[in-house]
Amino acid sequence: MAVSPSPTFVELGVAAEICDALEGQGITRTFAIQELTLPLALDGTDIIGQARTGMGKTLGFGVPLIDRVFDDARIPEPDGTARGLIIVPTRELCVQVGEDLHHAAASTNLRICTIYGGRPYDEQIEQLESGVDIIVGTPGRLIDLYQRGSLELSGVAVLVLDEADEMLDLGFLPDIEKILAAVPQERQTMLFSATMPGPILTLARTFMQRPVHIRAESGEEEATVHETTKQVVFQSHQMDKVSVIAHILQAKGRGRTIIFARTKRGAASVAEQLGERGFLVTAVHGDMGQPARERSLTAFRTGDVDVLVATDVAARGIDIDDVTHVINHQVPDDEMTYVHRIGRTGRAGHSGVAITLVGWDELQKWKMISDSLNLDMAEIPTWFSNSPELAEALDIPEGVEEKVGPSRPVLGARPPRGRDGRGDRRNRSARGARDGGDGRRPRHGDRRRRR
Missing domain, CATH: 3.40.50.300 (P-loop containing nucleotide triphosphate hydrolases)
Known part of the structure; x- marks a missing residue:
């Protein structure tokens, strides 16, 4: 019918x-x-x-x-x-x-x-x-x-x-x-x-x-996750995570991508490491002044860069329908944060891929999220950047290298510094x-x- x-x-x-x-x-x-x-x-x-x-x-x-x-x-x-x-x-x-x-x-x-x-x-x-x-x-x-x-x-x-x-x-x-x-x-x-x-x-x-x-x-809890979003979850060693992400960013069909980090320092670091590998990257985090955050988001929206590394401050402010991949650099703190993060892809009928890298110390936290959302994904595999299973699951071409070109500058990679050596908080107020x-x-x- x-x-x-x-x-x-x-x-x-x-x-x-x-x-x-x-x-x-x-x-x-x-x-x-x-x-x-x-x-x-x-x-x-x-x-x-x-x-x-x-x-x-x-x-x-x-x-x-x-x-x-x-x-x-x-x-x-x-x-x-x-x-x-x-x-x-x-x-x-x-x-x-x-x-x-x-x-x-x-x-x-x-x-x-x-x-x-x-x-x-x-x-x-x-x-x-x-x-x-x-x-x-x-x-x-x-x-x-x-x-x-x-x-x-x-x-x-x-x-x-x-x-x-x-x-x-x-x-x-x-x-x-x-x-x-x-x-x-x-x-x-x-x-x-x-x-x-x-x-x-x-x-x-x-x-x-x-x-x-x-x-x-429907009122079912699992309906909070887009049916059009493919979820890929695996254990990843902390020292290998950026390498894993560098491989994922070369997957076939990969378009605009959002990478979520837990902390401002983490977002800046991940963005900088990806920029060193030749990716077009920008960052958004709480220690950036509002004009800098707007420049980063504008660059991502207009396609000047195709990778955005963000803390959860940006999770609900990015409304772009053609984000193909969302990557969780760490496990989110709770199930609703997970839902909102991966909700950046698979929007408005488009298909998307949501990838979560689970550290060894994050297994229990991931299990709680999986159980809360009825994902049936509490037991997950362990993959490294060179694992053939990773390449197969995410359609990564054989033989890709971590570095895709010369080092590129990253907009917003390093938090601004105040005179005390810590992030400048003056713009927050x-x-x-x-x-x-x-x-x-x-x-x-x-x-x-x-x-």
């Missing part, structure tokens, strides 16, 4: 301007989470949305938010005070969500601003004073600006919490509660995340009005915003172009 195609954004009643902008990016039909949430969200219903990473949550909340701010009689005309607010846990995710919303709202004249740490305050204050309609921001910087009197939240009609479980893990709950107290009680609230632990559901129901909980997949808007005033009256 033929499977019916998912409905288009047009069929679900999305404004023509938004549909045209999406179609210009090759997006016409909805993913499951979008198909389920759009009719309710467009009507102003509070929603708890759950779907795996990479399966369309951003447009699931972004499209109805733009549509309602753009042309919903129940929401006052835009007047330079934010009508929509999206809260995200990390700077990288803030940038990515802001870009996605810009593309979707390109024909609406709505002004979208991203607010996150690591940027000068003056930039964002100037943008807020010039007028914004939708804000995407991280909790800490939003609170800073609100307490300074630079951020007006009294006009927010649609509030979104994205990756709520991550915000809970990062300790943002007090900031979230302050923001919730500052926005109007009469509003639409949408909460989206890949996972939805009990504390998040309890929190949601304290500030949401009769929310509808939508899951885009600096927060800022990057304007994503086009500076134009929205049209008034009936702004929606009818089909």
Whole structure:
């Protein structure tokens, strides 16, 4: 029996301007989470949305938010005070969500601003004073600006919490509660995340009005791992891991690749060693200033480099559909970190490969992850960089060498140094915003172009 195609954004009643902008990016039909949430969200219903990473949550909340701010009689005309607010846990995710919303709202004249740490305050204050309609921001910087009197939240009609479980893990709950107290009680609230632990559901129901909980997949735990992702796990000696990775990076069909390291120093070291072997590599870690992190991510997105070595700070901020391989240099600390890491590949229907190198001292940790996710992979083989089994499992050509060319510089390989010899932490406390808007005033009256 033929499977019916998912409905288009047009069929679900999305404004023509938004549909045209999406179609210009090759997006016409909805993913499951979008198909389920759009009719309710467009009507102003509070929603708890759950779907795996990479399966369309951003447009699931972004499209109805733009549509309602753009042309919903129940929401006052835009007047330079934010009508929509999206809260995200990390700077990288803030940038990515802001870009996605810009593309979707390109024909609406709505002004979208991203607010996150690591940027000068003056930039964002100037943008807020010039007028914004939708804000995407991280909790800490939003609170800073609100307490300074630079951020007006009294006009927010649609509030979104994205990756709520991550915000809970990062300790943002007090900031979230302050923001919730500052926005109007009469509003639409949408909460989206890949996972939805009990504390998040309890929190949601304290500030949401009769929310509808939508899951885009089955309730089985193993569904949190993409079916399109091939998982390869094996024991690897610590001294051989970079050599193993150098071989993996020469596998047939290998495209953009993300390597996750546990520490900032580890990410810098792995990137540097791969650069010495001739690979095009960049790095992202917490000791890098925000401009440097953005340059690294931009280089990866544009294809100037095809290998990104990152700590988990970047795990939820990279939204690129064609990442072919994810490599865990060490075993993640828990099963959810594993899910989020390997969720960078096998996205949006693409196939992908997730590889985990398990050290001798990490066997128990891996067993716990395997058992928690019902992977049935607790017993794993031991492979070295020259093991024929490794080459066979990952389609690595016979006879490849570790070094593929002359040594190359690595963007962000070494953490910046402060005068005390440790990583410079001054940039951590600096927060800022990057304007994503086009500076134009929205049209008034009936702004929606009818089909």
